[in-house]
Amino acid sequence: MSVVDLGIPEFVAQLRHEELEGIREGSVASVHSWELVTAVDGPGTRMTLFLDGCPLRCQYCQNPDTWRIHDGIITPIEEIMDRVRRYRGLFDTTGGGLTISGGEPLMQPAFVARAFRECHESGIRTALDTSGFLGIHASDELLDNTDLVLLDVKSGIPETYREVTGRELAPTVAFGDRLSERGIATWIRFVLVPGLTDAPDNVEAVADIVARWGNVERVEVLPFHQMGRNKWDRLGVPYRLRDTLPPDDDLQHRVRSQFRARGLSVY
DSSP: OOGGGSSOGGGTTTSOHHHHHHHHHTSEEEEEEEEEEESSSSSSEEEEEEEOOOSOOOTTOSOGGGSOGGGSEEEEHHHHHHHHHTTHHHHHHHTOEEEEESSOGGGSHHHHHHHHHHHHHTTOEEEEEEOSTTGGGOOHHHHHTOSEEEEEOOOSSHHHHHHHHSSOSHHHHHHHHHHHHHTOOEEEEEEEOTTTTOOHHHHHHHHHHHHTOTTEEEEEEEEOOSTTHHHHHHHTOOOTTTTOOOOOHHHHHHHHHHHHTTTOOBO
16 A cells, blocks of 8 residues: 555645656655664664655644655665665664654555565664554555554544544554554654643543553653744744643653553653
């Protein structure tokens, strides 16, 4: 299943036929940017590849410039993998590898599957940073070659999830269930936004969902920040959280304690 089949035509209307075919086959990707980082997006030093295209519209998104798949640079997989392999020695030394993020990487599942397969053939560890909303499009082959999933569980109450993202919670939960059944190591990410995701019952609902997944190695509570606001302004998109402050220490402590009460490792 590819971006062409996702039922979101506005994302593909401006791509040429040959670009669509390349994305469908995984021979090219619509790339937003690259980043070489340590202790972010997985263990060790990571090459993080940000793909364009996302079906969610999270109120706190820090990269709204990744929403539209046709805004990316169409890049052949050979070029991408050549770049990744240059860092194999560094990955081996630090326990790092390639993380594919977005946007939503499962907008381009054929590419992710192919890139992860080639990574494993080259001895490079892989991580998938995803909302899980398009988890149904992750093939068994893709997951066979995924060492770690960074799964964003944005809220635990369906109505709150819909308010945050404009989409439904159920696909993320179903994907988390699938990861648990397969025993794929998973790190949960929860963005703590005062007045939006911080309600005690919403946090409890997230903790209830996550606690049933035996493959979860850690929960990362990520405090909301305003670092993405300028991008919203440049794009001319109304930013509803303009006056929202980061969570204070007391709120962060309360939320982390709710997850720890389920026996989860929290960061």
